[in-house]
Each structure stands twice: as structure tokens, then as C-alpha cells.
Amino acid sequence: MNTLPAQEVKRRGVAAFDETIGNGPIHIIRRNRPEYVVISQARYSEMVEALRADYEARVLEASEDHRAGRGRRFGSGAELTEALLSEGE
Numbered sequence: 001m002n003t004l005p006a007q008e009v010k011r012r013g014v015a016a017f018d019e020t021i022g023n024g025p026i027h028i029i030r031r032n033r034p035e036y037v038v039i040s041q042a043r044y045s046e047m048v049e050a051l052r053a054d055y056e057a058r059v060l061e062a063s064e065d066h067r068a069g070r071g072r073r074f075g076s077g078a079e080l081t082e083a084l085l086s087e088g089e
Contacts, residue, residue: 006030 002020006028009016018025021040028036039047065071074080 002026003029003034006035 002025004016004020004024004026009028013020017026017038021038025043026033026038029037030036072083
């Protein structure tokens with residue numbers, strides 16, 4: 001894990017990231033705890049694309065379930081909650 005103290009970022013600014021960003025995410029340490037994570041634009045784009053693709057796959061799967069009649073309707077949020085809780089039993 002790449003770490004960088006917040007004081008170093010404060011002192012050097014964005015230049016503090018230049019040396020280590022190529023080695024993966026940089027965890028900014030503040031008060032001896034990881035507080036922030038800095039990633040490259042390329043990695044950020046990859047993550048956003050992966051989330052989008054996953055979302056689209058889940059929507060497609062739900063749509064196919066609906067067309068195939070594998071869905072259920074609930075009259076209220078309470079009914080839905082009760083059904084979800086009873087599935088775990």
C-alpha cells in the first residue's frame with residue numbers, strides 16, 4: 001500500500017503524488033489513519049466503466065426476470081421488508 005502523510009501533501013502539493021501514483025492508489029494518512037485515497041485518472045475511468053457495465057448487466061437480468069414472470073409485487077414497503085427478512089430464515 002502506497003502511503004503519504006497529509007503534511008507531505010500540504011507541503012509539496014500535487015507533486016507529492018507524482019513519484020508513487022504509478023505504483024497504485026495512494027492512501028493519504030491523517031492523524032495516523034488512512035483518510036483519503038488518490039488514484040490515477042486511468043484507474044478511475046476503469047472503475048467507473050466496470051460499475052457501469054455491472055449496473056447494465058443487473059438491469060438486463062432484472063428485465064429478463066420480469067419478462068419471464070419471475071418477479072413478485074408487494075403492496076407496501078413493509079411487505080417487501082417482511083419477505084426479505086423471511087428469506088433468510
